[in-house]
Amino acid sequence: MAAHEITVKVRFSETDALGHVSNISYFIYLEEARIELFRALGFEMELEKWNVILLSATCNFTNQAFFDQKLKISSFITKIGNSSFMIGHRIEDAETGQLIAEGEAGAVCFDFKKQKSERLPDNIRSQLEKYAEEV
Numbered sequence: 001m002a003a004h005e006i007t008v009k010v011r012f013s014e015t016d017a018l019g020h021v022s023n024i025s026y027f028i029y030l031e032e033a034r035i036e037l038f039r040a041l042g043f044e045m046e047l048e049k050w051n052v053i054l055l056s057a058t059c060n061f062t063n064q065a066f067f068d069q070k071l072k073i074s075s076f077i078t079k080i081g082n083s084s085f086m087i088g089h090r091i092e093d094a095e096t097g098q099l100i101a102e103g104e105a106g107a108v109c110f111d112f113k114k115q116k117s118e119r120l121p122d123n124i125r126s127q128l129e130k131y132a133e134e135v
Contacts, residue, residue: 002131003074004037007094010069020064027059030089030103033073037087041127051118055084055106062099070094077132083117084108085128 014025039045043052065071072094079086089103111118120128 003076003090004033004040004131005072005074006033006036008032008071008073010065010067010071012067015067020066021069023059023061026061026091026101026103027057029071029073029091030057030059030105033075033089034087034105034107037075037131041124041131043124051109051111052107053110055108057103057105059089059101059103061101063101065091065093065100071100075131077128078104080120080125080128080132083119085120088133 008029010021010025014021014028016022038052044050070093072092074090074092076088077085078088085107087105087107089105090099091101091103092099108117109120109124110116
């Protein structure tokens with residue numbers, strides 16, 4: 001499996017009163033990882049041409065993360081359908097490899113003018129396959 005990877009550094013504002021990363025911050029990290037995966041896949045990044053919407057997003061927390069910690073986020077494709085696909089995410093400590101959290105997101109190609117899903121273009125499907133865990 002090929003995975004797309006980014007690294008983020010936890011900012012103080014992303015922590016909560018308990019001193020660890022707030023649960024909402026993980027969804028922001030996963031969004032950043034998805035956007036960079038979409039960029040690597042060749043998706044249109046201009047808002048007027050954007051054609052992907054999020055169907056679902058989950059995150060399971062395994063260990064705590066803290067201010068100033070570097071996190072590695074790996075993203076990979078777990079399923080490709082006719083118009084949708086699923087993205088898996090792993091968040092690990094960038095230095096030790098300790099698993100911090102795992103997430104998943106569902107996305108669909110969408111025609112905003114017609115307000116309905118549309119078939120994945122062949123060029124995007126072939127790019128998704130490069131990051132596929134199992135299709």
